[in-house]
Amino acid sequence: MNRSLxxxxxxxxxxxxxxxxxxxxxxxxxxxxxxxxATKEWQLGDRSLQTGPAVSGPQRGCALTFNGLGCPxxxxxxxxxxxxxxxxxxxALVIEFGNRVSRKLNASVLRLDAALREHNLPGVIxxxxxxxxxxxxxxxxxxEASQLIRAIESLLGRDGGVRREATxxxxxxxxxxxxxxxxxxxxxxxxxxxxxxxxxxxxxxxHVYMLGFLPGFPYMGDLPAKLRLARRTDPRVKVxxxxxxxxTSLTGIYPVESPGGWHLIGTTPIRLFDPTRPSPSLFEPGDxxxxxxxxxxDFEGLRSAVAGGNYQPPHEKLVL
Amino acid sequence: xxxALEVISPGLHTSVQDLGxxxxxxxxxxxxxxxxxxxxxxxxxxxxxxxxxxxxxxxHHGPTLAVKAESIRVALAGGGLIEVLxxxxxxxxxxxxxxxxxxxxxxVGALQGTACCYLAVEGGLAISPCxxxxxxxxxxxxxxxxxRALREGDLVPLVLAEAGGRADLELPRPPSPRRDQAIRVxxxxxxxxxxxxxxxxxxxxxxxxxTSADRMGMxxxxxxxKHKGKxxxxxxxxxxxxxxxxxxxxxxxxxxxDHQTTGGYPKIATVISADLPAVGRRLPGDTIRFVAVDVDxxxxxxxxxxxxxxxxxxxxxxxxxxKEVDLRSLYRLNLISGVVSAQE
Numbered sequence: 001m002n003r004s005l006x007x008x009x010x011x012x013x014x015x016x017x018x019x020x021x022x023x024x025x026x027x028x029x030x031x032x033x034x035x036x037x038a039t040k041e042w043q044l045g046d047r048s049l050q051t052g053p054a055v056s057g058p059q060r061g062c063a064l065t066f067n068g069l070g071c072p073x074x075x076x077x078x079x080x081x082x083x084x085x086x087x088x089x090x091x092a093l094v095i096e097f098g099n100r101v102s103r104k105l106n107a108s109v110l111r112l113d114a115a116l117r118e119h120n121l122p123g124v125i126x127x128x129x130x131x132x133x134x135x136x137x138x139x140x141x142x143x144e145a146s147q148l149i150r151a152i153e154s155l156l157g158r159d160g161g162v163r164r165e166a167t168x169x170x171x172x173x174x175x176x177x178x179x180x181x182x183x184x185x186x187x188x189x190x191x192x193x194x195x196x197x198x199x200x201x202x203x204x205x206x207h208v209y210m211l212g213f214l215p216g217f218p219y220m221g222d223l224p225a226k227l228r229l230a231r232r233t234d235p236r237v238k239v240x241x242x243x244x245x246x247x248t249s250l251t252g253i254y255p256v257e258s259p260g261g262w263h264l265i266g267t268t269p270i271r272l273f274d275p276t277r278p279s280p281s282l283f284e285p286g287d288x289x290x291x292x293x294x295x296x297x298d299f300e301g302l303r304s305a306v307a308g309g310n311y312q313p314p315h316e317k318l319v320l
Numbered sequence: 321x322x323x324a325l326e327v328i329s330p331g332l333h334t335s336v337q338d339l340g341x342x343x344x345x346x347x348x349x350x351x352x353x354x355x356x357x358x359x360x361x362x363x364x365x366x367x368x369x370x371x372x373x374x375x376x377x378x379x380h381h382g383p384t385l386a387v388k389a390e391s392i393r394v395a396l397a398g399g400g401l402i403e404v405l406x407x408x409x410x411x412x413x414x415x416x417x418x419x420x421x422x423x424x425x426x427x428v429g430a431l432q433g434t435a436c437c438y439l440a441v442e443g444g445l446a447i448s449p450c451x452x453x454x455x456x457x458x459x460x461x462x463x464x465x466x467x468r469a470l471r472e473g474d475l476v477p478l479v480l481a482e483a484g485g486r487a488d489l490e491l492p493r494p495p496s497p498r499r500d501q502a503i504r505v506x507x508x509x510x511x512x513x514x515x516x517x518x519x520x521x522x523x524x525x526x527x528x529x530x531t532s533a534d535r536m537g538m539x540x541x542x543x544x545x546k547h548k549g550k551x552x553x554x555x556x557x558x559x560x561x562x563x564x565x566x567x568x569x570x571x572x573x574x575x576x577x578d579h580q581t582t583g584g585y586p587k588i589a590t591v592i593s594a595d596l597p598a599v600g601r602r603l604p605g606d607t608i609r610f611v612a613v614d615v616d617x618x619x620x621x622x623x624x625x626x627x628x629x630x631x632x633x634x635x636x637x638x639x640x641x642x643k644e645v646d647l648r649s650l651y652r653l654n655l656i657s658g659v660v661s662a663q664e
Contacts, residue, residue, distance in 0.1 A: 086509035089590030090618035092560040128558040135558030140619040211348040212582030281347035
């Protein structure tokens with residue numbers, strides 16, 4: 001059985017007047033409920049309307065399509081977000097907002113993530129936000145997918161409401177010598193000089209889309225268009241811990257020594273992941289990061305301070 | 321002073337594992353934990369521990385260990401044999417507990433019929449949890465015994481200095497899973513990234529477990545699966561244990577306990593949680609066939625399996641008279657004398 005729940009924009013004909021809650025079967029929209037913005041009321045789908053307009057390709061309109069699980073609680077929905085519920089076995093559910101690296105999609109992911117963390121649904125073990133989807137890990141002995149889908153569907157419908165906190169981090173980076181092994185290459189490939197690369201890399205506030213690959217590895221973006229390069233064709237076997245790297249539209253930091261295929265343009269002395277901290281990763285999904293160049297001397301000083309446990313990078317709380 | 325187990329030889333990859341490190345995947349921390357949680361829980365039950373207690377996971381080839389405690393009680397579950405070396409040489413099968421004494425040396429050799437088994441020690445291992453779990457994530461040097469698999473000379477600290485005085489326990493009818501039963505999967509989350517022909521082939525074909533199989537993943541060999549439009553990567557999303565990802569070469573990889581939390585290859589299907597222990601037990605060269613079920617069926621199967629496991633727990637009982645193998649205790653109590661060969 002294919003389970004999918006999809007919100008789509010309302011058809012032009014009913015925009016601002018009606019919202020359909022429907023399912024798609026064999027390319028036909030089947031209406032369950034309709035909502036009138038004028039009367040602010042839901043109505044049961046008219047039997048005569050039960051075979052709706054033909055549907056093909058991506059649908060416009062604010063219809064809610066729901067395959068295989070019956071009709072969820074009727075409720076007005078005025079968003080333009082399109083969501084797919086994808087099964088990930090019997091222990092996780094993926095709520096997919098799209099398939100691109102996009103701030104807008106990621107904002108939806110993080111909003112739902114915050115809502116789920118606030119509501120603490122029974123049986124949910126943890127949630128994992130990614131660029132464009134949220135994975136909800138659950139215990140099949142305590143809940144089930146169909147129940148979770150209904151609960152999440154109702155959370156999706158709520159506009160805002162959840163206060164999301166984030167932190168802005170100022171991360172010191174030394175862009176010199178062997179601490180920046182690919183800086184010259186990146187400068188050549190981008191037609192900039194090394195100071196130009198550094199200036200561009202430091203000119204922006206980056207958004208932490210997600211953490212993954214390694215404990216504490218932040219995927220941050222977006223890089224200025226000029227700095228975007230494909231990954232290395234020959235990944236390194238050993239990338240040192242603290243390496244600040246770029247690839248495609250993203251920038252990241254290797255929290256521990258590991259293999260890696262990104263271009264290394266600097267090194268930070270700070271520790272991104274420490275399992276002895278109450279929250280082991282310095283960054284959380286949704287945080288913001290500004291890189292600040294430091295010279296070799298300052299880098300060494302900071303590195304000793306970090307080793308002695310006497311340094312935390314400057315940061316401030318943001319309320320989004 | 322607490323007891324310890326001294327590692328005389330470590331085996332292929334012997335690591336401390338419990339039921340996994342939950343709650344930190346959003347920060348990129350893998351769950352880890354036992355490959356075969358069912359056997360881990362049974363091993364613990366056999367020594368009177370709660371099911372989530374950390375134990376030693378033995379992978380393919382077991383360690384040789386020396387008892388550095390007044391006495392210990394251990395049990396092996398999932399497979400394997402405990403060979404006690406030295407003067408009181410004897411063989412203890414899996415699925416029962418046994419009391420061993422100071423300086424006893426015992427060996428769990430090459431495993432037969434399974435890739436992993438579990439050695440639980442009564443009272444558990446005296447290891448501090450890391451992020452809520454004692455599981456070892458070796459690639460990240462996290463948790464377990466100093467963040468890695470055991471090495472020669474390690475002293476693994478135990479909670480108890482002496483085994484409890486009660487009778488040993490056994491599981492009279494241990495599970496005897498076959499290694500050729502079909503593995504049930506739920507298609508997705510990205511089965512739509514594969515051609516219909518490939519999805520059909522995936523479910524029809526017989527795959528072979530390759531030698532490239534570890535705690536992170538199991539590479540399979542068989543019919544190559546084709547991605548629609550030759551697009552081998554997706555924008556990274558989350559990975560669950562049991563996800564079957566297919567990189568560009570078309571050969572599926574079943575991701576296991578130590579898998580990364582996120583990844584960029586399309587996942588054609590996900591092994592249902594009830595069948596994960598069976599996948600964990602498969603050996604290189606074993607065949608794997610996949611059969612699709614839906615989420616409801618997968619959830620129901622898991623619940624049914626949990627009931628079966630609880631019923632199994634209830635059959636655990638004191639070792640029947642005549643199967644007692646704690647020779648040293650018997651000598652001490654002067655209950656027997658002379659040369660005895662302990663035959664199971």
